[in-house]
Amino acid sequence: MNETEARLKQEIDALLAAAEKTDAEENAEYGKDRHGDELPAELQRRESRLQKIGEAKAALEQEAQEKAVQERAEVEQKLAEREEEERRTGKKKPGRKPEPCDPEQARPDDTAQRNFTDAESRIMPDGGNKGSFVQGYNAQIAVDSASQVIVAAEVTQETNDKKQLIPMIAQITANLEQKPGKVSADTGYFSEANVTDESVKEVDLYVATGRDKHGDAVETSSSPPPPGASPKEAMREKLRTEAGRTVYKMRKAIVEPVFGQIKEQRGFRRFSLRGKENVSCEWKLVCAVSNLLKLFRAGRVLEMA
Numbered sequence: 001m002n003e004t005e006a007r008l009k010q011e012i013d014a015l016l017a018a019a020e021k022t023d024a025e026e027n028a029e030y031g032k033d034r035h036g037d038e039l040p041a042e043l044q045r046r047e048s049r050l051q052k053i054g055e056a057k058a059a060l061e062q063e064a065q066e067k068a069v070q071e072r073a074e075v076e077q078k079l080a081e082r083e084e085e086e087r088r089t090g091k092k093k094p095g096r097k098p099e100p101c102d103p104e105q106a107r108p109d110d111t112a113q114r115n116f117t118d119a120e121s122r123i124m125p126d127g128g129n130k131g132s133f134v135q136g137y138n139a140q141i142a143v144d145s146a147s148q149v150i151v152a153a154e155v156t157q158e159t160n161d162k163k164q165l166i167p168m169i170a171q172i173t174a175n176l177e178q179k180p181g182k183v184s185a186d187t188g189y190f191s192e193a194n195v196t197d198e199s200v201k202e203v204d205l206y207v208a209t210g211r212d213k214h215g216d217a218v219e220t221s222s223s224p225p226p227p228g229a230s231p232k233e234a235m236r237e238k239l240r241t242e243a244g245r246t247v248y249k250m251r252k253a254i255v256e257p258v259f260g261q262i263k264e265q266r267g268f269r270r271f272s273l274r275g276k277e278n279v280s281c282e283w284k285l286v287c288a289v290s291n292l293l294k295l296f297r298a299g300r301v302l303e304m305a
Contacts, residue, residue: 056114068106118274161188
């Protein structure tokens, strides 16, 4: 055993020495921690690019199916509204009925795009430049009418605001531990499903049902909605009353100045982070700064008074 132990130690020492010599030679020829059998850098880049393309295509296909599910639900809602209107009026509505699509057959358009820098961002309409688009997120805020303090804030990937009314009111309720008394919102937030949702039945809603042409006089009304009026017709009549017009015309003086102050006074016009979760945190930090400044300046006004 003594002889075998000594021989094995010698063999091990020789093998280690040979390995160290080989490592040194490979480091000198190929570089540290390389062996010479790695894929070429160009091939590695192409393979990683191909993998990213595959992941992006899968994500686009998933988005197409999700969009088809959403569109199918919207079409089914329109069909239900159409049938209800026909039942109420006793007249068949002109035009072809919309046909719901099959989400299983949905495929992304050949022109569909995917951002490799921030895959969670989306192509959004540029509100400041009509007809233009930006790669980004949809930033939401709800603002208190008296103080212009932001009481709810969120970032979404939706290109419009149709699905944001109910979640924003829910966030207001959670943050303030009570439901808001009145809520006004522009036409982008309107849908019959939104204004009839069970969760907002105690909230006095003022949501525009369409856009009025600039300069056109809006005829006021003091009559209640006609019997059997649809939720859209009822909301339209509500906004034509003196009380409704008084509430809704203040909307631009409540939320729009806060967006303007964030963009112009504090120069915040683009997100610095990537990913929906990180961007959401960044947006809420910006909103918290806005609130702190509002409260600080309100305190200074009270002291001066």
